[in-house]
Amino acid sequence: MKAIIDCNSFYCSCERLFRPELANRAVVVLSNNDGCIVSRSDEAKAIGVEMAGPYFKAKPLILKYGVATFSSNYNLYGDLSWRVMETLRQLLPPNTVEVYSVDECFIDLSHIPIKELRAFCMHLKDTVEQWTGIKVSIGVAPTKVLSKVANRLAKKHKLATNCVLVLDSPRKTQQALEKTLVEDIWGVGRQYATKLQLYNINNAFELSKQNIDWAHRNLGGVVGKRLIRELNGEASMPMNEERINKKIIATTRMFGKPVSTLKEIKEAIATYVSRAAEKLRRQHSAAATISVFIVPKEETAPGARFRHGPSIGTYVELPQASSSTNELIKPAVALVDRLFEKGRTYKKGGVILSNIVPDDSIQGNLFIPPEPNKNRMLMSMIDNVNFSMRNDLIKFAASGTTRNWKMRQELRSPRYTSRWEELCKVK
DNA sequence: TCTGGGGTCCTAGGACCC
């Protein structure tokens, strides 16, 4: 059997941890740039604050009910996420924890007898809560997709399930599938949900009865086949070993306010390159392709569903993979020159590094004299200062100093667990 | 006035090879 363990309203729970007076109050956390709502406590859900809705639209509701509102504080969430995962690793055999996202992991439970699964999972849940202060829900089933189904119901019916639901019989599984609408299945997004409803397939049980070849034709090829098999209890998505290195690394942001000068866009892009290069070095990699895009500001027709306008982008292959900020900034900024059109206003930009290789096996280039990664020392010194003291204490001139385009983050809580000067004060 | 950011996997189709 497999399980998915999922932190309840993760970002909100993190904020509450250091603000116990918020325990029973509605809490929401906003995305970067204070744009959207990305986490809601149960109380916030109850008063009708919508997930992923724009902040400005929810604001009347938030003010009316006095909802505690936070900008996202990724230093804090990252650290607490690590604590939760580390706790689970200590309670489980080696290599049975697959971290899936900042607040979720799959675990392999084949070492636990079926009859003891529930008790064991309660033990996991209680220990995580006791050690980290974060509440989790656990769904257990023979496959990943079914465990996601179980997890969703566990969270939905907290009182009845105590946040742990085990699907250990065909009868329980069928009941769970019947209670799950197609759009709530892991792997079914808006496109597929619409299509399925068109065929009058409305819940997960109905979907599980569909023909495999039909799924292949209609639900994205092997992805669809796999989904049907998983719903029928046939494990088709193996547990993955820990993903060490990312294959692409991106840093993309809305600008704090629309930007219309080439200089400012170049500064923003140079700053994003610095961030992305840090991520690259943290995993001891180098990138050989660098892509840059910018998104012009445009109006959304009233009433229309919001969508971003097309992004304008291009990329360049470097003669040799690199992880040095200065080597990456130059080509990135040159790409901006090609993309920028005078007179237009832009709202977002981004940098994507791909073609990523380990930095100890960089493919030499016949036409470039080989030289040791001479920037390595400098870079790691800069990283150390910036990580331990203050973001961007040391930065490259190309990043600019005024930074009018910088994102808004007006409601961020202190980084309680990762900055000395922001520690919780008891007295 | 204000609608996130960072990923993964998969497919189709073109270029190219023998």
Added chain:
DNA sequence: TCTGGGGTCCTAGGACCC
């Protein structure tokens, strides 16, 4: 009139996830 077949690699774009 007939105009191969089988394979690999690459890229762009779609769909999905949290």
